[in-house]
Amino acid sequence: MNKKKLLSITLVMCLMITLFAGCGSTKTEPSSSAGGQSTETASAAGSGTAEAGTEPGSSLLDSLPEAVGAGVEIAASPEIYAATDLSKEYTVNMYLIGDTPNDWDKVLALVNEYLEPYNTKLAVTVMSWSDYQTMYSLVLAGGEQVDLIFTAPWCYMYNEAAKGSFYELTGDFISTYMPLTNKYQAAESWDETTISGKTIAVPSNVAAPMGKIVAVRQDLMEKYGMSELKNWDDYMQFALTIAEKETPESGIYALAASGDNNELWDVYRQQTDTFLALDSSWLDMMYEYKGNIPAKEDIKLAYEYDSFRQYAKDMKTLADAGCWSRSALTNTVTDDDSFGNLQGASIAWNASVFTYMEQAEKTEGVSCMAYDLTKDHLVGAEAYSNNDMAIAAGSKNPEWAGMVLDLIKYDTYLNKLLLLGIEGEHYSIDDKGQYMELDKATEYPAMNISASWAIKNGDLEEAGTPERETLITDSWKERVVMNPTITFVFDDTNVKSYVSAVTAVLTDYVPMLELGLVDDSDATLDEMIQKCYDAGLQNIYDEFYTQYDAWLATR
Secondary structure (H helix, E strand, O other): OOOOHHHHHHOOOOOOOOOOOOOOOOOOHHHOOOOOHHHHHHHHHOOOOOOOHHHOHHHHHOOOOOOOOOOOOOOOOHHHHHHOOOOOOOOEEEEEOOOOOOOHHHHHHHHHHHHHOOEEEEEEEEEEEOHHHHHHHHHOOOOOOEEEEEOOOOOEHHHHHHHHOOOOOOOHHHHOHHHHHHHHHHHHHHHHHHHOEEEEOOEEEOOEOOOEEHHHHHHHHHHOOOOOOOOOHHHHHHHHHHHHHHHHHOOEEOOEEEEHHHHHHHHHHHHOOOEEOOOOOOOOEEEEEOOOOOOHOEEHHHHHOOOHHHHHHHHHHHHHHHHOOOOOOOOOHHHOOOOOOOOOOOEEOOHHHHHHHHHOOOOOOEEEEOOOOOOOEEEEEEOHHHOOOOOOOOOOHHHHHHHHHHHHHHHHHHHHHHOOOOOOOOEEEEEOEEEEEEEEHHHOOOEEEEEOOOOOOOOOOOOOOOHHHHHHHHHHHOOOOOOEEEEEOOOOOOHHHHHHHHHHHHHHHHHHHHHHOOHHHHHHHHHHHHHHHHHHOOOOOOHHHHHHHHHHOOO
16 A cells, blocks of 8 residues: 555544454563453553552652643653663664654664663664565564564554564553553553454554545646635546646646555545445445444445446546556656646645645745545544554564653653654744744654654644644544544454455556546446455455454444
């Protein structure tokens, strides 16, 4: 899945659902964890209710603030990690995803300076967006020492958890070795990274509204007599106009698509008030939200809905008109970067589009605007599990890895250092607790790597957010609805071969349908659906519905 189905399901925020099993043996696993813990145990730990009197450094913990949030300062100390033997130095190896900032080494040096009292060093490998899809599983398969790793439903969490690649986080482990997480992690978040009673990652602590919008070159809108986009039909007209009048003149595509058009599909399906009951590498189980938890028969493969069929037809219309390159399937430059570099006239995503709008507007004469095409429809919230940090099952010291994760997520100094860079150099904090990027922020952009999404806490907001952005994001708050199936997790163990076979079919067909690069969208879609059933889709449905019934009985 591309990096935004990721985020779209992200800003840590991207929000979605989660899953699977992962149980790893360790070098020094606490004896109380034998046999695993229930989901309820993990949730209790996360809410700070696990036997506080037995926690190492409990009196020090009691002196800390009761909750994280804007302006709240939390300072940890080695004493609260008395259960971890810190007598010998240990290097925690952490793997993240993103673009390495120019000042990364400078920031990491300050992180390690701060960790000296813990006799700890942090070594970080950042897998680039272009490399992580091939590197991720190889890193976890062996050969590299991995202690901590970013994961998410869009980042192989399902597959790797099923392989046992992640260390199980029991309630006892969390309360003993991760006391800040034990105290501050949102209790309701744990269900999203727990399956069959086993928690395999620490989710984000933020579940924010995550509407889907489009950004366009407003200067080009005005050039061709358009003032605003109110709905999907308006966007279609804009794209067709650019293809007809602008592309032949300047070479700018209406949308410089790359790989697929999944983000635009997210905008489109927002018109139909749909949620995903399963979001996993194209195998998307979708339902139309009607105000309550859906019945199982209301959930089916997203591509079997009439809405996707119509979307595929619209995409063929745009593709045939030349709204994007005929080589879009293999294009390696993202549509976002192309928009920022003035090679595309629009993009679709979440509030992250504003970053690329600002990039485009650095060129004189360029102006951009973002539009919500679905103002009368619900807005989903990003799942806690959309961005997670896991301890690798192969970690030589999971307790130490847990401590470092605890610190980078909840110690205010370390957290801001990784999220924002060096205060006074890359950012400043105003009297409202909001941050402002300084001139050198280009060397360490805020929220730049995957860890930012996973370790972000509270209401850390940027000062001076433009009105055009707040007008959209504030309106989401009135329409936000939490996906009622967010805590349902599908364990594909019994149908793994069918899931692989169906996913292979979808991987071949969905991108070209989303890009309209087919001769006949109806015939191609019918062919894809038939091949899915031939590959075992009904077997997947049967297992999915059996598990869903069992989950539904607990609601």
